[in-house]
Amino acid sequence: MKKLLLTAITSLVLFSQSLWAVNVNTADAQAIAEELNGVGAKKAQAIVEYRDANGKFKTIESLTEVKGIGLKTVEKNRNVIELSSK
Secondary structure: OHHHHHHHHHHHHHHHHHHOOEEOOOOOHHHHHHHOOOOOHHHHHHHHHHHHHHOOOOOHHHHHHOOOOOHHHHHHHHHHEEOOOO
């Protein structure tokens, strides 16, 4: 029973994270800062400014081109970062 409960909780957490994904190609700095772990207002603003100057991000890894955003930050947020133009 504990294993079933743990599986259900894990599934719910993973599902809920997908509901709160942030599209870094369309979101404003406030939304980016609120949704990405380890990204505050200053880094979120840097993401928006980079996007405005260089165009939309084509890959999640291209976020590392933004000053202050490293691969560790990208990896820990990979499941909540969106690039699509929904």
